[in-house]
Amino acid sequence: MRTIDWVDDAIELVDQTKLPDELVTLRITDVDTLIGAIGRLAVRGAPALGVAGAFGVVLARGDAAQIARLRAARPTAVNLAWAVDQVSALPPEQALEAALRIRDDDIAACVAMGERGAALLEGERVRVMTVCNTGGLACVERGTALGVIQTLHERGRLDEVLALETRPLLQGARLTTWELARMGAPHRLIVDSAGPYLLGRGGIDAVLIGADRIAANGDVANKIGSYALALGAERAGVPFIVVAPESTIDESTPNGDKITIEDRDPSEVTRVRGVRLAPKGTQALNPAFDVTPHDLITAIVTEKRVIKP
Numbered sequence: 001m002r003t004i005d006w007v008d009d010a011i012e013l014v015d016q017t018k019l020p021d022e023l024v025t026l027r028i029t030d031v032d033t034l035i036g037a038i039g040r041l042a043v044r045g046a047p048a049l050g051v052a053g054a055f056g057v058v059l060a061r062g063d064a065a066q067i068a069r070l071r072a073a074r075p076t077a078v079n080l081a082w083a084v085d086q087v088s089a090l091p092p093e094q095a096l097e098a099a100l101r102i103r104d105d106d107i108a109a110c111v112a113m114g115e116r117g118a119a120l121l122e123g124e125r126v127r128v129m130t131v132c133n134t135g136g137l138a139c140v141e142r143g144t145a146l147g148v149i150q151t152l153h154e155r156g157r158l159d160e161v162l163a164l165e166t167r168p169l170l171q172g173a174r175l176t177t178w179e180l181a182r183m184g185a186p187h188r189l190i191v192d193s194a195g196p197y198l199l200g201r202g203g204i205d206a207v208l209i210g211a212d213r214i215a216a217n218g219d220v221a222n223k224i225g226s227y228a229l230a231l232g233a234e235r236a237g238v239p240f241i242v243v244a245p246e247s248t249i250d251e252s253t254p255n256g257d258k259i260t261i262e263d264r265d266p267s268e269v270t271r272v273r274g275v276r277l278a279p280k281g282t283q284a285l286n287p288a289f290d291v292t293p294h295d296l297i298t299a300i301v302t303e304k305r306v307i308k309p
Protein backbone atom coordinates (compact mmCIF):
# COMPACT_ATOMS: atom_id res chain seq x y z
CA MET A 1 0.00 0.00 0.00
CA ARG A 2 1.24 3.49 -0.84
CA THR A 3 0.24 6.29 1.54
CA ILE A 4 0.36 8.87 -1.23
CA ASP A 5 0.63 8.56 -4.98
CA TRP A 6 -0.19 10.20 -8.32
CA VAL A 7 -3.05 8.35 -10.04
CA ASP A 8 -4.82 9.48 -13.24
CA ASP A 9 -3.92 13.20 -12.95
CA ALA A 10 -4.69 13.48 -9.24
CA ILE A 11 -3.14 12.90 -5.83
CA GLU A 12 -4.48 9.86 -4.02
CA LEU A 13 -3.72 9.67 -0.31
CA VAL A 14 -4.82 7.73 2.74
CA ASP A 15 -6.91 9.96 5.03
CA GLN A 16 -5.01 9.47 8.28
CA THR A 17 -7.65 11.26 10.36
CA LYS A 18 -9.92 8.22 9.76
CA LEU A 19 -7.43 5.58 10.95
CA PRO A 20 -7.49 3.14 12.66
CA ASP A 21 -11.25 2.76 12.19
CA GLU A 22 -11.50 3.22 8.43
CA LEU A 23 -9.03 3.00 5.55
CA VAL A 24 -10.25 5.78 3.27
CA THR A 25 -8.44 7.11 0.18
CA LEU A 26 -8.92 10.75 -0.79
CA ARG A 27 -8.59 11.92 -4.38
CA ILE A 28 -7.28 15.50 -4.58
CA THR A 29 -7.28 17.58 -7.73
CA ASP A 30 -6.70 21.14 -6.46
CA VAL A 31 -4.17 22.92 -4.26
CA ASP A 32 -6.68 24.36 -1.75
CA THR A 33 -8.03 20.91 -0.92
CA LEU A 34 -4.46 19.65 -0.53
CA ILE A 35 -3.56 22.52 1.84
CA GLY A 36 -6.68 21.67 3.88
CA ALA A 37 -5.67 17.99 4.02
CA ILE A 38 -2.16 18.95 5.19
CA GLY A 39 -3.53 21.32 7.84
CA ARG A 40 -5.83 18.73 9.42
CA LEU A 41 -3.13 16.01 9.16
CA ALA A 42 -5.00 13.83 6.67
CA VAL A 43 -1.50 13.58 5.20
CA ARG A 44 1.37 14.02 7.64
CA GLY A 45 4.92 12.98 8.48
CA ALA A 46 7.87 14.82 6.99
CA PRO A 47 8.62 12.62 3.92
CA ALA A 48 4.92 12.23 3.01
CA LEU A 49 4.53 16.01 3.27
CA GLY A 50 7.46 16.34 0.87
CA VAL A 51 5.77 14.07 -1.68
CA ALA A 52 2.46 15.90 -1.15
CA GLY A 53 4.22 19.22 -1.78
CA ALA A 54 5.86 17.88 -4.94
CA PHE A 55 2.56 16.62 -6.38
CA GLY A 56 0.86 19.83 -5.20
CA VAL A 57 3.17 21.88 -7.41
CA VAL A 58 1.98 19.78 -10.36
CA LEU A 59 -1.63 20.65 -9.44
CA ALA A 60 -0.67 24.35 -9.14
CA ARG A 61 0.37 24.45 -12.82
CA GLY A 62 2.81 27.33 -12.29
CA ASP A 63 0.49 29.52 -10.14
CA ALA A 64 3.06 31.24 -7.86
CA ALA A 65 0.50 32.30 -5.22
CA GLN A 66 -0.78 28.73 -4.83
CA ILE A 67 2.77 27.39 -4.66
CA ALA A 68 3.69 29.88 -1.90
CA ARG A 69 0.63 28.93 0.18
CA LEU A 70 1.35 25.23 -0.29
CA ARG A 71 4.98 25.71 0.80
CA ALA A 72 3.80 27.35 4.04
CA ALA A 73 1.01 24.87 4.83
CA ARG A 74 3.07 23.46 7.74
CA PRO A 75 6.26 25.17 8.93
CA THR A 76 8.41 22.62 10.79
CA ALA A 77 8.97 19.67 8.43
CA VAL A 78 11.54 20.98 5.97
CA ASN A 79 10.66 18.26 3.43
CA LEU A 80 7.53 20.19 2.39
CA ALA A 81 9.37 23.41 1.51
CA TRP A 82 12.30 21.44 0.09
CA ALA A 83 10.13 19.43 -2.31
CA VAL A 84 8.03 22.45 -3.33
CA ASP A 85 11.25 24.36 -4.13
CA GLN A 86 12.74 21.44 -6.09
CA VAL A 87 9.71 20.98 -8.32
CA SER A 88 8.68 24.62 -8.72
CA ALA A 89 12.19 25.56 -9.90
CA LEU A 90 11.44 23.61 -13.11
CA PRO A 91 9.17 24.54 -16.01
CA PRO A 92 5.59 23.25 -15.31
CA GLU A 93 5.85 20.62 -18.08
CA GLN A 94 8.74 18.97 -16.18
CA ALA A 95 7.01 19.13 -12.78
CA LEU A 96 5.31 15.73 -12.84
CA GLU A 97 8.49 13.87 -13.76
CA ALA A 98 10.35 15.62 -10.90
CA ALA A 99 7.56 14.89 -8.42
CA LEU A 100 7.50 11.20 -9.38
CA ARG A 101 11.26 11.11 -8.87
CA ILE A 102 10.84 12.53 -5.34
CA ARG A 103 8.25 9.80 -4.65
CA ASP A 104 10.54 7.05 -5.97
CA ASP A 105 13.59 8.42 -4.15
CA ASP A 106 11.61 8.37 -0.90
CA ILE A 107 10.65 4.73 -1.41
CA ALA A 108 14.28 3.78 -2.08
CA ALA A 109 15.56 5.90 0.84
CA CYS A 110 13.24 4.12 3.27
CA VAL A 111 14.55 0.71 2.17
CA ALA A 112 18.16 1.92 2.59
CA MET A 113 17.48 3.50 6.01
CA GLY A 114 15.89 0.25 7.16
CA GLU A 115 19.04 -1.70 6.22
CA ARG A 116 21.47 0.80 7.70
CA GLY A 117 19.49 1.29 10.91
CA ALA A 118 19.06 -2.44 11.52
CA ALA A 119 22.79 -2.99 10.94
CA LEU A 120 23.63 -0.29 13.48
CA LEU A 121 21.71 -1.96 16.29
CA GLU A 122 23.70 -4.50 18.23
CA GLY A 123 22.28 -7.68 19.72
CA GLU A 124 20.50 -10.65 18.21
CA ARG A 125 17.07 -9.45 19.29
CA VAL A 126 16.16 -5.93 20.27
CA ARG A 127 13.46 -4.14 22.23
CA VAL A 128 12.90 -0.58 21.05
CA MET A 129 10.86 2.49 21.95
CA THR A 130 9.40 4.96 19.46
CA VAL A 131 7.22 8.07 19.39
CA CYS A 132 4.66 9.42 16.92
CA ASN A 133 4.28 7.60 13.60
CA THR A 134 7.30 7.20 11.35
CA GLY A 135 6.02 4.31 9.26
CA GLY A 136 4.77 3.94 5.72
CA LEU A 137 1.97 6.33 6.68
CA ALA A 138 4.54 9.10 7.27
CA CYS A 139 6.32 8.38 3.97
CA VAL A 140 5.21 6.56 0.82
CA GLU A 141 6.10 3.04 1.94
CA ARG A 142 7.87 1.40 4.93
CA GLY A 143 8.94 4.55 6.78
CA THR A 144 12.01 5.84 8.60
CA ALA A 145 12.33 4.75 12.26
CA LEU A 146 9.41 2.35 11.83
CA GLY A 147 11.06 1.17 8.59
CA VAL A 148 14.08 0.12 10.66
CA ILE A 149 11.69 -1.67 13.02
CA GLN A 150 10.03 -3.44 10.06
CA THR A 151 13.43 -4.56 8.76
CA LEU A 152 14.35 -5.90 12.23
CA HIS A 153 11.02 -7.75 12.36
CA GLU A 154 11.46 -9.24 8.88
CA ARG A 155 14.86 -10.57 10.01
CA GLY A 156 13.48 -12.11 13.20
CA ARG A 157 15.43 -9.63 15.34
CA LEU A 158 12.55 -7.68 16.88
CA ASP A 159 11.63 -8.57 20.42
CA GLU A 160 9.10 -5.82 21.07
CA VAL A 161 8.20 -2.23 20.28
CA LEU A 162 7.00 0.14 23.00
CA ALA A 163 5.01 2.82 21.18
CA LEU A 164 4.21 6.15 22.83
CA GLU A 165 0.60 7.17 22.28
CA THR A 166 1.68 10.70 21.22
CA ARG A 167 -0.79 13.17 22.61
CA PRO A 168 -2.59 15.20 21.50
CA LEU A 169 -3.38 13.72 18.07
CA LEU A 170 -2.40 10.16 19.01
CA GLN A 171 -0.32 9.27 15.97
CA GLY A 172 1.28 6.52 18.09
CA ALA A 173 -1.94 5.08 19.48
CA ARG A 174 -3.88 5.30 16.21
CA LEU A 175 -1.31 4.89 13.44
CA THR A 176 1.86 3.19 14.72
CA THR A 177 -0.12 0.43 16.45
CA TRP A 178 -2.15 -0.02 13.24
CA GLU A 179 1.00 -0.41 11.16
CA LEU A 180 2.72 -2.71 13.68
CA ALA A 181 -0.37 -4.93 13.85
CA ARG A 182 -0.50 -5.12 10.03
CA MET A 183 3.13 -6.24 9.92
CA GLY A 184 2.57 -8.71 12.78
CA ALA A 185 5.22 -7.09 14.97
CA PRO A 186 4.97 -7.52 18.77
CA HIS A 187 4.17 -4.20 20.44
CA ARG A 188 2.63 -2.51 23.45
CA LEU A 189 1.25 0.99 23.72
CA ILE A 190 2.37 3.26 26.56
CA VAL A 191 1.35 6.73 27.70
CA ASP A 192 3.86 9.41 26.73
CA SER A 193 4.92 10.15 30.29
CA ALA A 194 5.87 6.48 30.86
CA GLY A 195 8.65 6.69 28.24
CA PRO A 196 11.53 8.15 30.28
CA TYR A 197 10.60 6.06 33.34
CA LEU A 198 10.54 2.80 31.37
CA LEU A 199 13.93 3.60 29.82
CA GLY A 200 15.31 3.89 33.35
CA ARG A 201 13.70 0.59 34.36
CA GLY A 202 15.87 -1.21 31.82
CA GLY A 203 15.49 -3.80 29.08
CA ILE A 204 15.22 -1.34 26.19
CA ASP A 205 18.01 -1.47 23.62
CA ALA A 206 17.35 1.72 21.66
CA VAL A 207 15.02 4.65 21.10
CA LEU A 208 14.28 5.10 17.39
CA ILE A 209 12.61 8.31 16.21
CA GLY A 210 12.11 10.22 12.96
CA ALA A 211 12.76 13.91 12.30
CA ASP A 212 10.96 16.88 10.84
CA ARG A 213 14.05 19.03 10.43
CA ILE A 214 17.69 18.46 11.25
CA ALA A 215 19.71 21.65 11.70
CA ALA A 216 23.29 21.98 10.41
CA ASN A 217 24.71 21.30 13.90
CA GLY A 218 22.68 18.08 14.28
CA ASP A 219 19.88 19.42 16.51
CA VAL A 220 16.66 17.58 15.63
CA ALA A 221 13.07 18.85 15.56
CA ASN A 222 10.58 16.02 15.92
CA LYS A 223 7.21 15.28 17.51
CA ILE A 224 6.64 16.79 20.96
CA GLY A 225 7.89 14.32 23.55
CA SER A 226 11.06 13.39 21.66
CA TYR A 227 13.23 15.64 23.87
CA ALA A 228 11.92 14.02 27.06
CA LEU A 229 12.74 10.60 25.61
CA ALA A 230 16.26 11.78 24.70
CA LEU A 231 16.85 12.99 28.27
CA GLY A 232 15.55 9.69 29.64
CA ALA A 233 17.70 7.71 27.21
CA GLU A 234 20.83 9.69 28.13
CA ARG A 235 20.23 9.10 31.83
CA ALA A 236 19.59 5.38 31.26
CA GLY A 237 22.51 4.92 28.83
CA VAL A 238 20.20 3.81 26.00
CA PRO A 239 21.20 4.73 22.40
CA PHE A 240 18.96 7.49 20.99
CA ILE A 241 18.82 7.09 17.21
CA VAL A 242 17.24 9.44 14.68
CA VAL A 243 16.28 7.96 11.29
CA ALA A 244 15.55 10.43 8.49
CA PRO A 245 16.28 10.94 4.79
CA GLU A 246 18.92 13.41 3.65
CA SER A 247 16.06 15.70 2.51
CA THR A 248 15.26 16.34 6.21
CA ILE A 249 18.71 17.84 6.80
CA ASP A 250 18.49 21.62 6.51
CA GLU A 251 22.00 23.03 6.19
CA SER A 252 20.58 26.57 6.00
CA THR A 253 19.30 26.35 9.60
CA PRO A 254 22.38 26.57 11.84
CA ASN A 255 20.87 25.13 15.03
CA GLY A 256 17.65 24.04 16.72
CA ASP A 257 16.88 27.52 18.13
CA LYS A 258 16.31 28.70 14.57
CA ILE A 259 13.75 25.99 13.70
CA THR A 260 10.16 27.25 13.55
CA ILE A 261 8.03 25.07 15.81
CA GLU A 262 4.38 24.80 14.79
CA ASP A 263 1.93 25.77 17.54
CA ARG A 264 -1.38 24.07 16.73
CA ASP A 265 -4.97 24.77 17.73
CA PRO A 266 -5.34 24.64 21.56
CA SER A 267 -8.60 22.71 21.13
CA GLU A 268 -6.51 19.66 20.12
CA VAL A 269 -5.35 19.58 23.78
CA THR A 270 -8.67 20.28 25.48
CA ARG A 271 -10.53 17.77 23.29
CA VAL A 272 -9.78 14.25 22.08
CA ARG A 273 -11.40 13.30 18.77
CA GLY A 274 -14.21 15.79 19.36
CA VAL A 275 -14.84 14.92 23.04
CA ARG A 276 -14.18 17.78 25.49
CA LEU A 277 -11.90 16.77 28.41
CA ALA A 278 -11.12 20.09 30.10
CA PRO A 279 -13.65 22.51 31.62
CA LYS A 280 -15.18 24.86 29.06
CA GLY A 281 -12.98 27.90 28.52
CA THR A 282 -9.71 26.18 29.57
CA GLN A 283 -6.74 27.75 27.78
CA ALA A 284 -4.11 25.41 26.32
CA LEU A 285 -0.72 25.56 24.63
CA ASN A 286 -0.03 23.08 21.85
CA PRO A 287 3.52 22.93 20.43
CA ALA A 288 3.47 20.11 17.86
CA PHE A 289 7.24 19.53 17.96
CA ASP A 290 10.27 19.97 20.17
CA VAL A 291 14.01 20.14 19.57
CA THR A 292 16.50 17.56 20.82
CA PRO A 293 20.00 19.04 21.11
CA HIS A 294 22.62 17.14 19.12
CA ASP A 295 24.63 16.12 22.20
CA LEU A 296 21.77 13.86 23.28
CA ILE A 297 21.72 12.04 19.92
CA THR A 298 23.76 8.85 19.50
CA ALA A 299 23.40 8.64 15.72
CA ILE A 300 21.45 10.03 12.77
CA VAL A 301 20.80 7.37 10.12
CA THR A 302 20.06 8.52 6.57
CA GLU A 303 19.85 6.56 3.30
CA LYS A 304 23.52 7.45 2.67
CA ARG A 305 25.35 7.56 6.00
CA VAL A 306 25.40 7.33 9.77
CA ILE A 307 26.15 10.70 11.36
CA LYS A 308 27.36 10.86 14.96
CA PRO A 309 26.56 14.45 15.94
Ligand code: MRU
Nearest residue numbers: 044045046134138144210211223
Ligand atom coordinates in the same frame (compact mmCIF):
# COMPACT_ATOMS: atom_id res chain seq x y z
O1 MRU B 1 2.54 16.21 13.20
P1 MRU B 1 3.03 15.03 12.40
O2 MRU B 1 2.21 13.80 12.62
O3 MRU B 1 3.23 15.36 10.94
O4 MRU B 1 4.48 14.74 13.00
C1 MRU B 1 5.26 13.72 12.44
C2 MRU B 1 6.54 13.49 13.15
O5 MRU B 1 6.89 14.17 14.09
C3 MRU B 1 7.42 12.41 12.60
O6 MRU B 1 8.18 11.84 13.62
C4 MRU B 1 8.36 13.01 11.54
O7 MRU B 1 7.65 13.74 10.60
C5 MRU B 1 9.15 11.96 10.87
S1 MRU B 1 8.11 10.90 9.92
C6 MRU B 1 9.05 9.74 9.12
